[in-house]
Amino acid sequence: MIADKMRPLVENNSAIRAMFEEGKKMALLYGRENVYDFSLGNPNVPAPKAVNQAILDIIKEEETTFVHGYMSNAGYEDVRAAVAGSLNRRFGTHFHLENILMTVGAASGMNVILKTILDPGDEVVVFAPYFMEYGSYVRNYDGVLVVVPPDTKTFYPDLEEFERRITKKTKAVIINTPNNPTGVIYSSGTLEKIAGIMEKKEKEYGKSIVLISDEPYRELAYDGAEVPYVTPFYHNTFVCYSYSKSLSLPGERIGYLVIPDEVDDSQKVIAAATISNRVLGCVNAPSLMQRVIMRCLEEQVNLEAYNRNRELLYNSLKEYGFECIKPEGAFYLFVKAPVDDKEFCGYCKEHRVLLVPGSSFACPGYVRIAYCVSYDQIVRSLPAFKKIAEAYGLMERKEGAE
Amino acid sequence: MIADKMRPLVENNSAIRAMFEEGKKMALLYGRENVYDFSLGNPNVPAPKAVNQAILDIIKEEETTFVHGYMSNAGYEDVRAAVAGSLNRRFGTHFHLENILMTVGAASGMNVILKTILDPGDEVVVFAPYFMEYGSYVRNYDGVLVVVPPDTKTFYPDLEEFERRITKKTKAVIINTPNNPTGVIYSSGTLEKIAGIMEKKEKEYGKSIVLISDEPYRELAYDGAEVPYVTPFYHNTFVCYSYSKSLSLPGERIGYLVIPDEVDDSQKVIAAATISNRVLGCVNAPSLMQRVIMRCLEEQVNLEAYNRNRELLYNSLKEYGFECIKPEGAFYLFVKAPVDDKEFCGYCKEHRVLLVPGSSFACPGYVRIAYCVSYDQIVRSLPAFKKIAEAYGLMERKEGAE
The missing domain is CATH 3.90.1150.10 (Aspartate Aminotransferase, domain 1)
Known part of the structure; x- marks a missing residue:
């Protein structure tokens, strides 16, 4: 069966x-x-208390068929514009609403982008230790997972081993910072080096190699540690974000995918990713939670x-x-x-x-x-x-x- | 790209x-x-007003980390038991909580079950006119869509053409009643005939052929028309249900998949479908909306x-x-x-x-x-x-x- x-x-x-x-x-x-x-x-x-307050306010203030209804598969335009604006204020990026695709959490965002770009046999590089589900997500689209072994002294990525594992079949590299399970945050220096290697390999093989940054833990950094925003480091970067941890909403399945204009064929990728979101059966990110996010962009657990x-x-x-x-x-x-x-x-x-x-x-x-x-x-x-x-x-x- | x-x-x-x-x-x-x-x-x-009231009540009455948190990938046990109970009361079925897998709407339920059962090249039969997304869902798992041409006189399924299209490669048949786009409801007689043909073909080819009943419109029947429940007609039936129409919540992405005990290898299918739900990136159906459903089982638009x-x-x-x-x-x-x-x-x-x-x-x-x-x-x-x-x-x- x-x-x-x-x-x-x-x-x-x-x-x-x-x-x-x-x-x-x-x-x-x-x-x-x-x-x-x-x-x-x-x-x-x-x-945060503001989340439940936002739910109560939305139910009172916004029209029911709008709050619970269909919207564009990529999400409500006002929500996407607000998310883009918030990222721009915080990280000096230049996103607009078309760059933001609301998703059923980061896991769904990863599935959406992998479905959008992976052909069978394409290789996807991950750094051990890594969240094991990445393997399932990649295999969903007949991709092949390639694992960079861990540096158990520091749990920073082993960049020599990384470079060695990029081949002409490599389509994507997944990073996750702050990291599950180690808690390590990649520094600007590390991101620069990763980007440098990927740029070199893109030229060498004459193809696009994308960086997928899985960021459910972005807001969870201690002792004032900085978590550099990844898109300015490398042109072909996608960000998979989730509010599961930053707003303690893991069951609600709300997040977004960032597809910057700098990505190769960005217009086509945005169109295709929106379709992936629909045909994978998500159709759109949960509507009420999208409206909640718009009211809680400055909130944090x-x-x-x-x-x-x-x-x-x-x-x-x-x-x-x-x-x-x-x-x-x-x-x-x-x-x-x-x-x-x-x-x-x-x-x-x-x-x-x-x-x-x-x-x-x-x-x-x-x-x-x-x-x-x-x-x-x-x-x-x-x-x-x-x-x-x-x-x-x-x-x-x-x-x-x- | x-x-x-x-x-x-x-x-x-x-x-x-x-x-x-x-x-x-x-x-x-x-x-x-x-x-x-x-x-x-x-x-x-x-x-229905009860939906927004349920949201307000849940926020006040239930614990926040529970309402917005992770639960089993198949959904909250109490919600699944309540859904099973409601189906049993209304349709005389004998479901228990394990038969119910909460999903991100019916579209996601269809993806979950198709991912669970389809091998590349497996054929899935649909009756024209049909919701075009079925083709995308089937191709997501490298299945092949086989279309039974429409009987434009009645828009009832043409059962002779149907029987002719079932081959040894057929893995599934999708029906949708009440139907999008025709509004036709399949009678008990029609369901019996479909089941009869499928049973015959299962024996002929010595394999399981499943019936997937896509039911977002189940509650929308006029002039007292009866919409027969499908699982009693055929042993290998899965039901994909959505609250999008019955409770006017299309944006919220809440529904469920029914996997009856009568299905071949049902325990394995339940386990595999739960994993499909997770690895496709949905992880679970939106948590607050699950809790809402439990309080609104008797409600209808x-x-x-x-x-x-x-x-x-x-x-x-x-x-x-x-x-x-x-x-x-x-x-x-x-x-x-x-x-x-x-x-x-x-x-x-x-x-x-x-x-x-x-x-x-x-x-x-x-x-x-x-x-x-x-x-x-x-x-x-x-x-x-x-x-x-x-x-x-x-x-x-x-x-x-x-």
């Missing part, structure tokens, strides 16, 4: 989602407060709550002997596993601590901890983390290494 | 959507009240408003000499064009009457009139329709024929 292409997907279903479902079952069994679920990037910090989580969890884990770089953005810690990462996740689960193995990000030997949970959950989980560290003798190992 | 598969889509962009965009431009030029836009199935009848439109427009057009069957459901009239349908639409546009040519539904020689507009628009448009009829001498032709 099932398509051949779906079989491996069913057999290797997302470990993240599997852990999420497991967590819900365990919460029923042991009580929610006794399960420390760090598996899913599902924000515990609520949406309480970053201090995530920062407090980050500081407590990072400092505690370091104290217990875990190895981990301090994340600059997003809401994940990517921690070295003392044993095989899947085995380690299994052991943690015995302590009711749910993590995702690094193997799920093409980076075995690590585990991802999503700290977008309540501060209280982190406090309550610390004794378990401490016990786990003791069981593996992490402190002794650390001291031995020092 | 653009994928080869996208080129024909860009070149033959949806005539319906093109007309919709045209209508918006003309409204700016001539004033909205002077443009008679019958092109798009965008309901003018507002959502004001059908009398559509019926009033139907009666006025149908009777007036017949009076002017147009040929048309009286639609039993949906909100379209499918009218015989006196000349080539595209030429006729062009002529109507000169009278600021926007229609969609039947060619866009693989049924040239007809035009679709979407009467989901204000009653007032219909009243104001009648002189234009009368002039158009006079220009083609329709009354004289009709009298000549009689």
